Amino acid sequence: MKIDVFNEIQNRGGGDEGKAYAQAIEQARLADELGYGCWWQVEHHGAGEFSLSSAPELFLAALSQVTSRIRLGHSAVLAPSRFNHAVRVAERAAMLDHLSGGRVELGMTRSTIPEWRLFNIDPDDVRPQTAEAFELVPRFWTEDAVTHHSDTYRLDGVSITPKPVQRPHPPLWQAAASPASFEEAGRRGVGVLGTTFWESIERVERMVKLYRDAAAACTSPVGGFVNNQIGFFTFVHCAETDEQAMRNGAAAAAAWYTVTALNFFEAGQDFMRALEHQQKLMSDPTGGGLAGEFHRAEAGAGPTPGQQLIGRIIQGEDVPEDELFEVLSAQQSLIVGSPETCRKKLRAYADLGIDRLMCLHQIGGLSHEQVMTSIRLTGELIPEFDTA
Numbered sequence: 001m002k003i004d005v006f007n008e009i010q011n012r013g014g015g016d017e018g019k020a021y022a023q024a025i026e027q028a029r030l031a032d033e034l035g036y037g038c039w040w041q042v043e044h045h046g047a048g049e050f051s052l053s054s055a056p057e058l059f060l061a062a063l064s065q066v067t068s069r070i071r072l073g074h075s076a077v078l079a080p081s082r083f084n085h086a087v088r089v090a091e092r093a094a095m096l097d098h099l100s101g102g103r104v105e106l107g108m109t110r111s112t113i114p115e116w117r118l119f120n121i122d123p124d125d126v127r128p129q130t131a132e133a134f135e136l137v138p139r140f141w142t143e144d145a146v147t148h149h150s151d152t153y154r155l156d157g158v159s160i161t162p163k164p165v166q167r168p169h170p171p172l173w174q175a176a177a178s179p180a181s182f183e184e185a186g187r188r189g190v191g192v193l194g195t196t197f198w199e200s201i202e203r204v205e206r207m208v209k210l211y212r213d214a215a216a217a218c219t220s221p222v223g224g225f226v227n228n229q230i231g232f233f234t235f236v237h238c239a240e241t242d243e244q245a246m247r248n249g250a251a252a253a254a255a256w257y258t259v260t261a262l263n264f265f266e267a268g269q270d271f272m273r274a275l276e277h278q279q280k281l282m283s284d285p286t287g288g289g290l291a292g293e294f295h296r297a298e299a300g301a302g303p304t305p306g307q308q309l310i311g312r313i314i315q316g317e318d319v320p321e322d323e324l325f326e327v328l329s330a331q332q333s334l335i336v337g338s339p340e341t342c343r344k345k346l347r348a349y350a351d352l353g354i355d356r357l358m359c360l361h362q363i364g365g366l367s368h369e370q371v372m373t374s375i376r377l378t379g380e381l382i383p384e385f386d387t388a
Helices: 017-034 055-065 086-099 111-118 123-142 179-188 201-214 242-246 249-265 266-282 291-298 305-314 322-329 339-350 368-379
Strands: 002-007 039-043 071-078 104-109 146-149 154-158 172-175 191-195 230-238 335-337 357-361
Touching: 002 017, 002 266, 002 368, 017 039, 017 368, 039 055, 039 104, 039 191, 039 357, 055 086, 071 086, 071 172, 086 104, 086 123, 086 230, 104 230, 111 123, 123 146, 123 230, 154 172, 172 179, 179 201, 179 291, 191 201, 201 230, 230 249, 230 339, 230 368, 242 249, 242 368, 249 305, 249 322, 249 357, 266 322, 305 322, 335 339, 339 357, 339 368, 357 368
Parallel strands: 002 039, 002 357, 039 071, 071 104, 104 172, 172 191, 191 230, 230 335, 230 357
Antiparallel strands: 146 154
């Protein structure tokens, strides 16, 4: 299992945005020196203190000039065309591949309600437009002239330059938050990027199997190869001792992230849309595929403590920080503590067959110095897990 970094450039409390970018660059340089596998940068718009990463392609270009080994992942490009035209996605990634000497990993995703609203995107269009982007981008990278006509695009003999350094092209990934999206990624033949933040380790294990089964059945990947890889991000805070990790404010950071993220993504509305899609899969006469089987197996099991907690937050309840942290820790959603504690938690995920554990070190109110220490201490564990 490779140990990666997942970054959103959070800026709790506002202040000097330039300082936040400079600190993120310093964190990336340390991760590069320590042998982390990939730096994953999100794309969010109108996110306030939750994320300053509104132009990740610019930030990754800057990192390409101050790092030499660590791969550079866009996790993920918002794929509907009003966010990013497929030609621009392919062009930017190919140029970054040249600037970085062939270190790019490209993810794409649909995004969520507030960003659709910001860019005046019809929610009914996001799935087909995302599917279209997954088909088009690798074609732009590998074909001399692309012709494609649809309701979204009218392309006649389009050629992009430069082509990527990597052949046939950089690895493709899909950011996913539901079993249906995990199956979708596998059937497309692209890697999947999920989160353990609000999932129990048992449910993560089932989602890993769902994706592997879907990827094994993929005979016509959207790109030039099946990128059969699974990445999960979670909050990682490593300190000299378990007690120091808690004194640093790990519980407050996890609580802030949970509440802020659920509010930013308008999780209540998103949950209802996801539930509607889930019901369609479960009642599909053909079975609803692997995701339909997944949901039917869970039916009647009742919500987990973590799901109950999230429901309370969505309904507006002010859940105490300590309770939230304890619930998430009990289901092994977080990796917080001393190097020995973090080693055990990392091993649990490695044993599930996850390929990349994406560490969200820079989170909430944790200071830059605390984040750098966490990156360093976790980095010292990398040789135990990344043996390739």
